[in-house]
Amino acid sequence: MNVLEHAEIADRLRAAGIPVTLQRLAIAHALFERPIHVTAEQLLRQVKASVPETSRATVYNSLKLFVEKGLVKELMVDPERVVFDSNTEPHFHLYDIVTGDLTDVPAEQMSLVGLPALPPGTKLEQIDVIVRVSPQR
Amino acid sequence: MNVLEHAEIADRLRAAGIPVTLQRLAIAHALFERPIHVTAEQLLRQVKASVPETSRATVYNSLKLFVEKGLVKELMVDPERVVFDSNTEPHFHLYDIVTGDLTDVPAEQMSLVGLPALPPGTKLEQIDVIVRVSPQR
């Protein structure tokens, strides 16, 4: 990763009100270089490759922080583990329940019409749409 | 629960190809008396009240079996635990991420338009739509 990207990503963290540290920068870089779907464990491995002084706890702490600040979204597609999505634009997902493949659904292929009456005193946080498929036979 | 209900529920299990046992009957009764959203732990407590000789393992085994046979659906609304839905008709959910309240969205309030191109060699299993809300402030 080059200096320019570092600066952009650092700014993105600061803009979200997140103090920049070496580990957060490495985690953010892995997440934001391009839109990805990753588990915490995958991210830990990936980040450790460039910044070995990164612990599991820090990855979880940072992810939690990023989610709170709206930089990434949690996807609950698999009961075994949470997947983090670095694309925070509204979009739908296609998930293969056997292979674990997770991809985005092109916006023009599916849309949601209407919004349910929200319970009094609540506000909308997010709408998840997951199309689950499995290999045929 | 009365004899008639027992018979109906037993038939429902047999129709799904599930050999009937005392525990499965009690679990099925708790699930199918009316449409509900429950966790495995809640179900265990509930079933034990009527059939104390029921173990956690049996509840999990039975739920897994029921899911395979299409009698209940797994909902991944919360990373902490899986919620089982005894209403297998297609419908959407409204989930309060703070209180944990989980309700159905009336069909007339929201609908999904279009279906994405499925990856070659895969078949549609299920489409989950979860509207997440939180208490205001």
Added chain:
DNA sequence: TTCCATGCAAAGGGTTTGCACTCTC
């Protein structure tokens, strides 16, 4: 110096597994 971030290892909690026992056919 004060506070926050981090590393490490242990704890936590939902779910699964191993194994012996029971029941059914």
Added chain:
DNA sequence: GAGAGTGCAAACCCTTTGCATGGAA
């Protein structure tokens, strides 16, 4: 008697927590 279903407790795995260390303001 063979196979399936069950109970019990331990094992598992992802995630969180406690605590001491280190770094920044």
